[in-house]
Amino acid sequence: MLLNVLAVGDVVGEGGQDILSRRLPGLREETAAHFVVVNGENASGVGITPAQARRILESGADVVTLGNHTWNRIQIGAFLDKEERILRPANYAGRVPGRGAGVYPCQGLRIAVINLMGRVDLNSNLDSPFKAANFHLSREKYDLALVDFHAEATSEKGAMGWHLDGRAAAVWGTHTHVPTADCRVLPKGTGFVTDLGMTGPINSVLGIKPENSLNLFLGGLPRRYEEAEGSCKLNACLFAIDAETKKCVSVRRADIEE
Numbered sequence: 044m045l046l047n048v049l050a051v052g053d054v055v056g057e058g059g060q061d062i063l064s065r066r067l068p069g070l071r072e073e074t075a076a077h078f079v080v081v082n083g084e085n086a087s088g089v090g091i092t093p094a095q096a097r098r099i100l101e102s103g104a105d106v107v108t109l110g111n112h113t114w115n116r117i118q119i120g121a122f123l124d125k126e127e128r129i130l131r132p133a134n135y136a137g138r139v140p141g142r143g144a145g146v147y148p149c150q151g152l153r154i155a156v157i158n159l160m161g162r163v164d165l166n167s168n169l170d171s172p173f174k175a176a177n178f179h180l181s182r183e184k185y186d187l188a189l190v191d192f193h194a195e196a197t198s199e200k201g202a203m204g205w206h207l208d209g210r211a212a213a214v215w216g217t218h219t220h221v222p223t224a225d226c227r228v229l230p231k232g233t234g235f236v237t238d239l240g241m242t243g244p245i246n247s248v249l250g251i252k253p254e255n256s257l258n259l260f261l262g263g264l265p266r267r268y269e270e271a272e273g274s275c276k277l278n279a280c281l282f283a284i285d286a287e288t289k290k291c292v293s294v295r296r297a298d299i300e301e
């Protein structure tokens with residue numbers, strides 16, 4: 044039997060949440076996905092509120108992962124402690140609320156999901172994501188493991204894929220909001236893609252209004268970023284995992300554009 048895992052890129056703002064709630068149920072069916080992980084760190088633009096996390100779960104996510112914007116809406120802290128289906132990066136160095144890994148039942152299997160964050164050009168105060176991966180993979184009790192590596196550098200994400208090859212069934216990158224064309228199965232059976240992309244407005248810079256971003260690059264005063272308007276896309280990848288061997292057999296993109 045194949046276990047199909049759908050991983051959805053960073054959900055940005057109202058537009059992202061809207062397309063997710065309208066299209067994820069159909070995409071789940073179309074791809075015969077058994078398990079869905081959605082990165083929700085940009086549901087509020089930056090950060091996520093408990094209500095937005097609930098909405099993503101109700102849209103059909105089994106687990107919500109986060110990233111560098113985890114604490115932008117600090118009210119999520121208490122929610123992270125009580126809702127096991129939402130994870131923040133496991134390698135925060137300090138004592139922060141919530142958990143970075145969880146184990147969830149699906150099709151008679153125990154699926155471990157680990158959320159990690161990169162240090163290169165992102166947050167140098169973090170513990171090593173590579174060592175955090177080792178820690179959780181050796182500590183949790185599971186049948187197969189999935190990893191959302193929220194990182195900026197393609198090099199760091201690629202290295203993580205090889206670090207976990209044969210130990211995780213799938214490793215995907217999030218954070219850059221730009222989908223990459225490198226879906227592949229690594230030699231020891233780990234499905235890998237450098238970045239899923241994002242779920243949000245198409246005519247934008249990473250989901251925000253182009254003029255907000257341009258203003259900064261043209262030397263203007265920093266302004267509050269606003270979510271872009273108009274049609275949205277949903278960026279996702281589908282990992283087919285052999286339930287016997289726990290190895291990934293195929294990875295493909297499963298994007299929707301409206």
Ligand SMILES: [Fe+2]
Nearest residue numbers: 110111112218
């Ligand atoms: Fe991010």
Ligand SMILES: [Fe+2]
Nearest residue numbers: 053084085218
């Ligand atoms: Fe993001």
